[in-house]
Amino acid sequence: MSWLYVLLPIAGVHVWWPGLVILGLCVGVIGGFFGMGGAWMVTPALNVLGLPMAFAIGTDITHMAGKSLISTMRHAKFGNVDYKLSLIMVFGTVGGLEIGARNIMWLERIGKIDLYVRCGYLVLLTAIAWLVFSDVLKRQKKDRAARAAGRTVDHLTTGIEWYKTLQQIRIPPVVNFPRAGIRCSLWLPVGVAFFTGWLAGVLGIGGGLIRMPSLIYLIGCPTHIAVGTDLFEIAVSGLYGAATYSYKGRVELWAAFIMLIGAAVGAQIGAVATKYVKGYGIRIFFGWAVIGCDISILMKIIAATRPSLKTVLDLSATILILGLVTLLSLVIVLKFVMGVREELALKRAEVMVA
Amino acid sequence: MRNFISKSIALGLLLLPSHLLAAGEQGGMVIVADSRNLTGLTAWWVNIYNESHFYFALLTVVTIPLAGAILGGIADLVMSRTGIDLRSRSLREN
Numbered sequence: 001m002s003w004l005y006v007l008l009p010i011a012g013v014h015v016w017w018p019g020l021v022i023l024g025l026c027v028g029v030i031g032g033f034f035g036m037g038g039a040w041m042v043t044p045a046l047n048v049l050g051l052p053m054a055f056a057i058g059t060d061i062t063h064m065a066g067k068s069l070i071s072t073m074r075h076a077k078f079g080n081v082d083y084k085l086s087l088i089m090v091f092g093t094v095g096g097l098e099i100g101a102r103n104i105m106w107l108e109r110i111g112k113i114d115l116y117v118r119c120g121y122l123v124l125l126t127a128i129a130w131l132v133f134s135d136v137l138k139r140q141k142k143d144r145a146a147r148a149a150g151r152t153v154d155h156l157t158t159g160i161e162w163y164k165t166l167q168q169i170r171i172p173p174v175v176n177f178p179r180a181g182i183r184c185s186l187w188l189p190v191g192v193a194f195f196t197g198w199l200a201g202v203l204g205i206g207g208g209l210i211r212m213p214s215l216i217y218l219i220g221c222p223t224h225i226a227v228g229t230d231l232f233e234i235a236v237s238g239l240y241g242a243a244t245y246s247y248k249g250r251v252e253l254w255a256a257f258i259m260l261i262g263a264a265v266g267a268q269i270g271a272v273a274t275k276y277v278k279g280y281g282i283r284i285f286f287g288w289a290v291i292g293c294d295i296s297i298l299m300k301i302i303a304a305t306r307p308s309l310k311t312v313l314d315l316s317a318t319i320l321i322l323g324l325v326t327l328l329s330l331v332i333v334l335k336f337v338m339g340v341r342e343e344l345a346l347k348r349a350e351v352m353v354a
Numbered sequence: 355m356r357n358f359i360s361k362s363i364a365l366g367l368l369l370l371p372s373h374l375l376a377a378g379e380q381g382g383m384v385i386v387a388d389s390r391n392l393t394g395l396t397a398w399w400v401n402i403y404n405e406s407h408f409y410f411a412l413l414t415v416v417t418i419p420l421a422g423a424i425l426g427g428i429a430d431l432v433m434s435r436t437g438i439d440l441r442s443r444s445l446r447e448n
Contacts, residue, residue, distance in 0.1 A: 007396075009387055009388075009389070009392055009396050009399065009400045010385075010387045010400060010403055012387065012388060062414060062418055063418075065418050065419060065422070066418045066419060066421055066422030066425075067422065069419055069422035069423060069426065070422050070423075070425065070426035070429065073423075073426050073427075073430065074426075074430065074433075074440075077440060077441055078440075078441075078442065078443045079442075079443070080443070224443065235419075235422075239415055239418070239419065242411075242414055242415055242418055243411050243414070243415050246407070246410055246411040246414040246415070247407050247408065247410075247411040248407070249385050249403065249407050249410070251410075251414055253399070253414055253417070253418075254396075254399075256418065257421060260418075260421055260422060260425055261425065263425075264422075264425035264426055264428065264429040265429050265432075267426070267429070268426075268429045268430065268432075268433050272433065272438070272440070274443070275443045340436060340438050343438050343439065344436075344437055344438065347437070
């Protein structure tokens, strides 16, 4: 069965290549659907497949650039990408990333960096999960109240509406983002991007997991536009990460290419699946993904403080992440298949009537 | 598509200085890949890695989006064969 293994010449390891294709496929599906890179899922999976950790991170970021480009191309055709918003946010993201990375150096000097970063990550993910689900509950409450009064709520109604207050702060210049349907101060997206970029830099992650909900709750993007716009930004920041890591010699391009083969298919499926799922459906799926990631981080924190449980908890965290990746991608593929079947049946019925 | 490509190029040019800045210093540890038993494209690639990380990074940054665009284009073509509408999204809500 040696043909199932490929030599990754720079890391000098033999890796089971179908694993890379499957991983690319699953993360492509999830990334295309949620508008995130998925570094938190890919890095441990690559490590499990046999890549040393430094190479796993670099290879993941490199493949993320290609994969997000594929998803963006598809989302752009649906009109889900606000390029103007994305371009403006890139300035803030890059600035925030650089400062975040410098803060990490400082944390490194005072020690215990891993614990600080993981605790920060845990708090942040818990806050995001709370935000998503309280938003869903508020929206459902509005739905129920409207039904009780014999009305229906507007399809653009949201639960949490922080963005409405933030959009009222009209520090010049005020900019229109017609695709996202937003009019706000230029400093709002720049500030949000800077903050999320800084968080991503401090936590050492890509940032999609933070930026996607920020686009929704702080800037006021509709869910589908948030997904597409975030993916365009991930494609660009992924390239930036690929440049940095490959210059430092920590990228295994062969592995990234193999993963891209699966990701090309997965990203299409994930992006097209958003066509069949309502915005709030995407938010609920996203909330569950965040909870899974949160629990895995908690396990790693406990493992770091309880050496006797380290092996069991590290293994459990990896199994949890891989299980979550598989489950989420299966659910999204199912939504895709059902949506396609429904659309084709509708088309056939229209032809019969005509 | 043309719009998408021109926006991507503009963004790439915008980030070029950041890329150079981010590259910064290399880590203290130097990793050399073993190219003794390799041939063809793999050997060429590993030699580039060993000789210059700058060229290695440059090639990585060029090939990854290119591979993404080609594979994405192929997948797009396959997806369009399913017969579904790939130009519009009827669900318009938050």
